[in-house]
Amino acid sequence: ADEHTPGAWLTRVRAERPLVHNITNLVVTNVAANALLAIGASPVMAYAHEEVADMARIARAVALNMGTLTPDVITAMRIAGKAANEAGVPVVFDPVGAGATPYRSQAAAQLTEALRLTVLRGNTGEIGVLLGAGGQVTGVDSSGAGNELPQAMKAYARARGTVVIATGAHDLVTDGESLWQLHNGHPLLGSITGSGCSLTAILGAFVGSVAHGSPLSTYASACVAAVTCFNVAGELAAASAQGPGTFQAALFDALYHLTEADVNDRARVERVSL
Amino acid sequence: ADEHTPGAWLTRVRAERPLVHNITNLVVTNVAANALLAIGASPVMAYAHEEVADMARIARAVALNMGTLTPDVITAMRIAGKAANEAGVPVVFDPVGAGATPYRSQAAAQLTEALRLTVLRGNTGEIGVLLGAGGQVTGVDSSGAGNELPQAMKAYARARGTVVIATGAHDLVTDGESLWQLHNGHPLLGSITGSGCSLTAILGAFVGSVAHGSPLSTYASACVAAVTCFNVAGELAAASAQGPGTFQAALFDALYHLTEADVNDRARVERVSL
Amino acid sequence: ADEHTPGAWLTRVRAERPLVHNITNLVVTNVAANALLAIGASPVMAYAHEEVADMARIARAVALNMGTLTPDVITAMRIAGKAANEAGVPVVFDPVGAGATPYRSQAAAQLTEALRLTVLRGNTGEIGVLLGAGGQVTGVDSSGAGNELPQAMKAYARARGTVVIATGAHDLVTDGESLWQLHNGHPLLGSITGSGCSLTAILGAFVGSVAHGSPLSTYASACVAAVTCFNVAGELAAASAQGPGTFQAALFDALYHLTEADVNDRARVERVSL
Numbered sequence: 001a002d003e004h005t006p007g008a009w010l011t012r013v014r015a016e017r018p019l020v021h022n023i024t025n026l027v028v029t030n031v032a033a034n035a036l037l038a039i040g041a042s043p044v045m046a047y048a049h050e051e052v053a054d055m056a057r058i059a060r061a062v063a064l065n066m067g068t069l070t071p072d073v074i075t076a077m078r079i080a081g082k083a084a085n086e087a088g089v090p091v092v093f094d095p096v097g098a099g100a101t102p103y104r105s106q107a108a109a110q111l112t113e114a115l116r117l118t119v120l121r122g123n124t125g126e127i128g129v130l131l132g133a134g135g136q137v138t139g140v141d142s143s144g145a146g147n148e149l150p151q152a153m154k155a156y157a158r159a160r161g162t163v164v165i166a167t168g169a170h171d172l173v174t175d176g177e178s179l180w181q182l183h184n185g186h187p188l189l190g191s192i193t194g195s196g197c198s199l200t201a202i203l204g205a206f207v208g209s210v211a212h213g214s215p216l217s218t219y220a221s222a223c224v225a226a227v228t229c230f231n232v233a234g235e236l237a238a239a240s241a242q243g244p245g246t247f248q249a250a251l252f253d254a255l256y257h258l259t260e261a262d263v264n265d266r267a268r269v270e271r272v273s274l
Numbered sequence: 275a276d277e278h279t280p281g282a283w284l285t286r287v288r289a290e291r292p293l294v295h296n297i298t299n300l301v302v303t304n305v306a307a308n309a310l311l312a313i314g315a316s317p318v319m320a321y322a323h324e325e326v327a328d329m330a331r332i333a334r335a336v337a338l339n340m341g342t343l344t345p346d347v348i349t350a351m352r353i354a355g356k357a358a359n360e361a362g363v364p365v366v367f368d369p370v371g372a373g374a375t376p377y378r379s380q381a382a383a384q385l386t387e388a389l390r391l392t393v394l395r396g397n398t399g400e401i402g403v404l405l406g407a408g409g410q411v412t413g414v415d416s417s418g419a420g421n422e423l424p425q426a427m428k429a430y431a432r433a434r435g436t437v438v439i440a441t442g443a444h445d446l447v448t449d450g451e452s453l454w455q456l457h458n459g460h461p462l463l464g465s466i467t468g469s470g471c472s473l474t475a476i477l478g479a480f481v482g483s484v485a486h487g488s489p490l491s492t493y494a495s496a497c498v499a500a501v502t503c504f505n506v507a508g509e510l511a512a513a514s515a516q517g518p519g520t521f522q523a524a525l526f527d528a529l530y531h532l533t534e535a536d537v538n539d540r541a542r543v544e545r546v547s548l
Numbered sequence: 549a550d551e552h553t554p555g556a557w558l559t560r561v562r563a564e565r566p567l568v569h570n571i572t573n574l575v576v577t578n579v580a581a582n583a584l585l586a587i588g589a590s591p592v593m594a595y596a597h598e599e600v601a602d603m604a605r606i607a608r609a610v611a612l613n614m615g616t617l618t619p620d621v622i623t624a625m626r627i628a629g630k631a632a633n634e635a636g637v638p639v640v641f642d643p644v645g646a647g648a649t650p651y652r653s654q655a656a657a658q659l660t661e662a663l664r665l666t667v668l669r670g671n672t673g674e675i676g677v678l679l680g681a682g683g684q685v686t687g688v689d690s691s692g693a694g695n696e697l698p699q700a701m702k703a704y705a706r707a708r709g710t711v712v713i714a715t716g717a718h719d720l721v722t723d724g725e726s727l728w729q730l731h732n733g734h735p736l737l738g739s740i741t742g743s744g745c746s747l748t749a750i751l752g753a754f755v756g757s758v759a760h761g762s763p764l765s766t767y768a769s770a771c772v773a774a775v776t777c778f779n780v781a782g783e784l785a786a787a788s789a790q791g792p793g794t795f796q797a798a799l800f801d802a803l804y805h806l807t808e809a810d811v812n813d814r815a816r817v818e819r820v821s822l
Binding site for chain 1: 573574575645739741
């Protein structure tokens with residue numbers, strides 16, 4: 001069996017139960033922690049400048065999410081991110097709302113500059129703004145970037161050694177060499193808050209399960225798996241939900257019960273050439 | 275059809291999908307965001323002093339909630355509120371726990387003094403304390419204010435040009451000219467945390483859908499609609515709930531599926547004279 | 549009827565509806581508030597240094613939880629705890645993640661030193677680390693302390709006049725004289741975030757219902773009841789859950805509907821000798 005199928009990555013995450021250190025926003029702390037538990041990882045949230053470096057070093061991944069940014073949180077992210085970089089712990093960064101205010105755009109630019117990121121994930125508008133490829137961000141909603149987004153993502157990924165992910169109607173993942181379009185998911189994922197933030201946390205679990213020293217293409221494979229697993233869980237949850245409230249509960253149930261076969265059977269992963 | 279029926283306002287909110295900037299408390303951030311998404315609005319939470327003015331200016335309404343107040347949050351509320359006032363963006367204020375500690379009472383008094391509010395909403399005890407019309411607040415529970423509450427609300431509304439709302443066994447809304455008693459709702463709304471705070475956020479969505487320059491009576495009509503929609507959703511949710519946990523999920527489902535007809539059929543809005 | 553059965557304590561909590569002042573973590577604020585409401589208590593969350601003493605004095609119990617500690621939160625805990633100590637309001641302390649980083653271990657040591665605690669509750673690893681009885685804490689997961697844990701707990705409880713609780717596969721409670729092993733619960737409680745933190749909040753409700761001036765053994769009895777009620781609710785919730793998401797909702801429902809008979813029929817409380 002191919003150890004790089006999306007389902008195989010899920011099995012690996014469950015076996016390793018990676019500790020993911022989250023510095024995330026006030027809206028989704030509970031949801032992100034539950035998503036990590038449900039997929040089989042171990043979440044920890046820590047924000048104090050006094051401890052984030054220690055926590056980052058013992059974690060298998062650090063997930064940074066800009067959702068309710070303050071100067072204190074930026075400092076915590078920088079300390080944790082630098083400690084993770086020094087210790088070889090992968091860092092996932094989610095520039096929530098980049099483009100909505102100058103403050104967020106600047107913070108996103110500074111953090112992407114200061115830290116070596118293994119994964120940069122946002123919605124298409126945020127990634128478009130951050131990479132100078134167009135896109136509109138209003139509050140935390142965004143609308144599609146221009147046609148040049150995939151090329152801009154590939155160029156950034158190659159230049160920085162970062163897997164870049166833009167999520168939207170379909171999802172784009174690139175490591176600078178390959179580009180994948182992912183077609184799983186369900187509209188109800190857009191009707192609850194924190195689904196993107198939960199995905200960011202889950203990306204931490206998947207890249208936290210990659211063996212140290214692996215090439216970037218292996219991290220990209222883990223990212224394709226994380227997005228696919230999350231979106232397949234969304235599809236399964238939608239089947240038993242009556243609306244966004246019951247969908248949220250069903251999503252945790254689906255993440256918890258998701259099997260390797262579920263994921264591989266339903267995965268709609270397309271490798272595209274530019 | 276009357277464009278000012280509660281159901282017609284719901285349809286308008288869905289069509290406009292107003293961005294509501296929330297500065298709210300740590301207990302309900304997730305719930306308030308999901309309530310706004312479920313009703314068809316667009317939530318954003320932002321707290322940094324560096325960005326709240328920018329966010330308030332691009333929002334259609336600003337909702338300020340005192341639930342877990344700190345000096346930093348008060349400052350954020352003042353900056354956001356002043357920016358909203360200057361830009362003509364309506365401000366909704368929820369003085370959670372006013373009367374429970376001197377700190378909260380003073381903060382509520384200072385913020386209502388410093389800002390021009392479109393809507394002031396609290397439970398009867400909080401509004402009673404704030405308007406000097408009696409009432410008891412213990413923690414965040416409150417017991418009824420005296421008989422003079424409706425008159426005090428009307429006087430305050432007229433003097434300040436603010437729609438005043440006191441929620442309780444029944445709900446009172448006034449713009450200083452008219453006074454409405456609203457009779458929808460369900461006891462399970464009192465068994466979950468954050469139902470009042472969710473209503474405050476939803477009030478933001480409704481007043482954010484009012485055309486600029488409308489008279490206060492139009493904002494009052496939107497507020498009557500917001501309270502009624504929320505409480506009708508509570509009634510519908512209760513029918514399929516087994517307790518407060520399943521009720522919370524069912525409430526988001528009900529807000530999401532609520533129709534103009536549901537609301538208008540079930541609305542129990544009474545205009546009273548004093 | 550014995551007024552000290554677990555079920556009788558539940559009835560007492562419902563009758564008294566104690567106000568519990570929580571200074572807790574960002575992950576679980578909503579969950580802890582809902583757990584308190586569901587069991588029949590009244591939650592309040594307050595963090596500002598300017599008001600925590602006032603809030604602590606009017607509360608029936610103060611519950612302090614170290615989950616997402618920062619220096620500001622430590623100060624708030626110290627102020628609230630001291631005010632509670634002076635006013636005779638019981639304090640429950642949950643040293644979340646003690647042992648995971650030096651910062652958390654030091655904070656836990658300082659707070660247990662500075663405050664007179666009525667209840668100290670953690671998982672076995674945290675309590676083991678704090679009492680120097682072994683144990684491993686990684687993030688917020690912990691693995692069992694050594695065989696000496698019960699003796700260390702008893703010695704600490706006797707020396708400090710504190711009920712000590714270590715939760716795990718089974719739960720240990722001691723007041724320094726007696727030691728109880730509690731055998732209720734369900735594995736799904738470990739698959740959602742915040743179940744330990746919710747229990748800490750609920751311990752506040754139960755010790756908040758103890759008459760002032762009661763001996764420590766009475767507080768221990770209330771604690772045995774709190775743990776048992778929470779775990780029995782977990783058992784009942786699991787029967788109707790499809791996974792962790794629906795379990796969380798079902799847990800609030802079960803806490804809300806829990807009866808004195810449910811608890812006493814299912815209670816598996818064992819008094820052990822050392």
